[in-house]
Amino acid sequence: MARSHLTLAALASSAVAGLEVSGARSFSLGGASEFDSALLSGRDGQTYIIRVPTSQAAETEQSADLVSLRALTTGIRSRLPFDVPTCLGQAPVGGTRALVYDFLGGHHIDIEDVPPGDGLAGSIGHAIAAIHTLPTNFVGEAGLPVLSAAECHTSTTSLIESAAATGLLPSALRDRWREASADESLWQFQPTVINGALTVDSLLVEDESVVAVLGWSALRVGDPARDLHWLLAMNSDATEGALGAYASTRQVATDRQFTQRAMLYAELEVARWLLHGREVRSQTIMDDAVAMLDGLVDRVHTNSATPLSTATGPILAIDDVEAMLDRTPGDRSSDDYGHAGGMKPVVDDENSPAS
Structure with a gap:
């Protein structure tokens, strides 16, 4: 069963030191998602997103994404003309982990x-x-x-x-x-x-x-x-x-x-x-x-x-x-701050990164 936005808000507070959540709502871009996600409002005026993978494939993807985001240091990001998510903290939950990110504005396009x-x-x-x-x-x-x-x-x-x-x-x-x-x-x-x-x-x-x-x-x-x-x-x-x-x-x-x-x-x-x-x-x-x-x-x-x-x-x-x-079944829908639509990323080597 999907975790409620209130449960996710409580997880976020434990994942990020000093985070005080003033509001929360479930957040999905549509379709069945491999993540339980919620959009959070902080008392500091900032907006955050928390995500918990609901499958082994999603957990593996999240771990690989975290390694990459850590590799994208402030210096590297300064070379890019766009924003990249930042992971602000994590908390264990049900054999996996919840990750909290800063929420980036903008909208998706077809x-x-x-x-x-x-x-x-x-x-x-x-x-x-x-x-x-x-x-x-x-x-x-x-x-x-x-x-x-x-x-x-x-x-x-x-x-x-x-x-x-x-x-x-x-x-x-x-x-x-x-x-x-x-x-x-x-x-x-x-x-x-x-x-x-x-x-x-x-x-x-x-x-x-x-x-x-x-x-x-x-x-x-x-x-x-x-x-x-x-x-x-x-x-x-x-x-x-x-x-x-x-x-x-x-x-x-x-x-x-x-x-x-x-x-x-x-x-x-x-x-x-x-x-x-x-x-x-x-x-x-x-x-x-x-x-x-x-x-x-x-x-x-x-x-x-x-x-x-x-x-x-x-x-x-x-x-x-x-x-x-576009008509492949199942995992063609996009989800919150996960792999953005389509099939899983191609792996060109035998070693997948791990956190």
Whole structure:
């Protein structure tokens, strides 16, 4: 049974020394959540949020997020043009722990609502570029994954082969993804700091500006294309504005290989959904993933978009991939200050961070 906001308020008072709660209410962004959450008003005039995971997966994610937030020191945060949550305290409860954060203002947006032009789209591009221009050394010092381009390539190849090993991956997609993985020209890039789990639901927005970014459980050094594939699902003019702002901030070109890797990652989200279904032994999820893969094959063969590599045929438009991902059951809803929508963050290495 969900914990009441009054119970959560009492937990917050024990988690944060000196916190005096003057008001509390349950807080959820909709749908079944993997966290019990409450929004708290303090006598100091500040607003706080408390979250308690309600599943092992949520607890693991919360622990990883906490490690990342601790790694984002004041100095690192000063380089970012947006706010990042701060964990203010924790308290044990029922075999897990409650975490209290400062509450960040702003509102979530739907990807189709990002207007064309340089306003919000440009702010999104600048925000992502700011993450990617952070110095990489703090990531390794915090014990978080630091992956080379070769390791990113290897993990992608491993994912493809794991999906193929299920016997449920259509041969057309298997061959297409293998050919893209084998195209060495796609994998010549400089790894950067990446959020690793970024989606439109990660962003809090005010007045056409990104004011906060949530969900840092997959922070690492890796392929920057991983943070940008979802941009291609926006209105084409908005995508152009976001990528243009990103390129100008980083002073790099979002070249053909960059875009093709991003598109490959988008298609592979369906494979991840299939593997997730197998991992949790959910026939419903696996059946859904198989239907999505079949649809992906059909759309690939009827779409004349950019190929993934010189060897592959036309690819599925990125918005078609995102449209299919949006209908996955269960964990596609966003929750309070957790992983922001979508499937769980991708893990490119064998070691998950722990608090």
